[in-house]
């Protein structure tokens with residue numbers, strides 16, 4: 001049995017490993033010449049231990065029956081129909097790379113950016129290396145109260161000496177070293193009890209070398225609904241977050257040169273600047289109050305009063321969003337591949353034989369790396385059950401060598417696992433003299449050149 005997995009992020013690698021354990025040969029595809037998805041292009045560079053999970057994926061890649069096809073974009077280079085012609089099962093694990101928008105005036109002014117782009121830029125994603133971010137502002141506002149918001153806030157105030165030994169893209173190291181940002185305001189639309197931070201990430205904000213964390217005690221006064229919810233239903237994470245924030249509110253500032261300030265119950269209504277296209281000069285927010293929604297969840301509703309926060313940089317960190325690829329059934333409202341428990345299905349629920357989905361594009365852009373392991377296992381269990389019931393696809397051209405020939409003709413710059421290993425080696429060699437784990441290649445041409453050297457060597 002032969003399977004294709006599209007997307008070499010955590011979900012793709014876990015699914016690949018589990019499929020191989022179940023006896024499948026697996027071809028793992030990625031649009032980039034490099035594997036590992038958001039572990040390489042999302043996880044903050046000052047968290048190198050988290051990136052060490054790639055060693056697990058390398059073990060998967062070393063197993064017999066595994067092939068990596070990098071630099072192949074589903075929907076551009078190859079089509080869904082071509083995959084169905086060649087594989088008994090296809091798992092789509094291509095993540096949710098786009099950003100959500102606020103839909104407010106001024107969102108596209110110079111100085112207002114999506115955190116998704118900023119993250120990809122400082123992590124050397126080749127599609128974002130040419131982006132420019134004006135970091136000339138003294139105050140930055142980061143909209144959103146999730147862990148990505150914490151990551152970008154931290155990146156803006158880390159000391160250049162702390163960033164220097166990381167694998168942050170060289171262009172970002174230079175830009176961040178000359179940035180003027182002294183204060184980052186983290187803005188939540190709901191209250192402290194509803195913040196989506198996890199405890200270690202929130203705690204880390206209180207341990208920054210160069211920045212004080214600042215919380216006005218008034219920001220932590222809980223409304224009746226939140227107070228009751230915290231007492232009765234809240235997760236331990238939410239309870240602990242409120243405790244950590246309470247401790248922050250009691251801290252006297254220690255006089256560090258930078259600040260991260262947390263403000264709650266405010267939604268942006270406009271990003272301000274001169275004229276229609278002038279650079280960001282501030283953000284107008286409306287104060288919110290918390291109310292129980294129809295489904296019982298506590299939601300933010302505007303309470304009327306508006307205020308302006310002067311700033312020169314706005315990063316909206318309000319979640320990722322999936323995009324449709326080719327004609328794979330897509331739920332536009334949720335921004336996900338339409339599926340039932342991992343089986344891709346049509347709008348009427350009819351399953352698409354031999355097509356499956358895993359990771360963020362299956363369940364939405366939430367959860368840590370490990371969450372994708374169980375998620376992939378659930379999907380692979382469906383594939384195994386369908387195999388036993390003879391309900392997988394019956395491809396017309398499943399020959400292993402013919403697939404390699406077809407791809408090599410279609411994508412002349414195809415990158416194999418050996419090609420990636422050559423890129424990896426070059427990056428590590430570039431980093432070693434500077435005590436850095438790697439200096440990432442940021443241009444596709446350079447990646448392909450490194451991969452090509454591996455090909456010439458093996459030929």
Ligand SMILES: Cc1cc2nc3c(=O)[nH]c(=O)nc-3n(C[C@H](O)[C@H](O)[C@H](O)COP(=O)(O)OP(=O)(O)OC[C@H]3O[C@@H](n4cnc5c(N)ncnc54)[C@H](O)[C@@H]3O)c2cc1C
Pocket residue numbers: 006007008009010011012029030031032035036037038039042043044047050072073074075093094095096097119148151325358359360361366367368369370371372
């Ligand atoms: C900024 C950020 C920081 C994070 N930090 C942490 C952390 O510190 N710790 C933690 O546990 N979790 C962290 N996470 C969460 C973790 O990264 C995700 O849970 C995980 O990466 C989701 O895995 P995935 O495989 O579904 O998607 P992804 O990791 O996004 O992988 C999808 C892959 O598909 C490829 N692809 C996309 N489109 C195509 C196409 N058309 N054809 C072929 N390939 C395609 C992409 O190049 C990518 O390699 C972070 C997330 C973000 C956004």
Ligand SMILES: NC(=O)c1ccc[n+]([C@@H]2O[C@H](COP(=O)([O-])OP(=O)(O)OC[C@H]3O[C@@H](n4cnc5c(N)ncnc54)[C@H](OP(=O)(O)O)[C@@H]3O)[C@@H](O)[C@H]2O)c1
Pocket residue numbers: 101102143144145146147148149151188189190194195196197198201267268317318319320365366367368
């Ligand atoms: N170190 C780590 O472990 C790490 C690091 C980064 C990311 N991750 C994980 O990756 C996943 C994605 O993280 P994320 O931060 O992108 O998403 P997230 O955790 O879902 O947080 C998104 C935030 O944006 C807010 N938001 C959404 N729409 C908004 C709007 N229109 N206006 C104002 N605020 C809005 C949300 O508020 P509401 O709650 O009110 O909707 C929420 O605070 C999470 O599971 C996260 O834990 C983990």
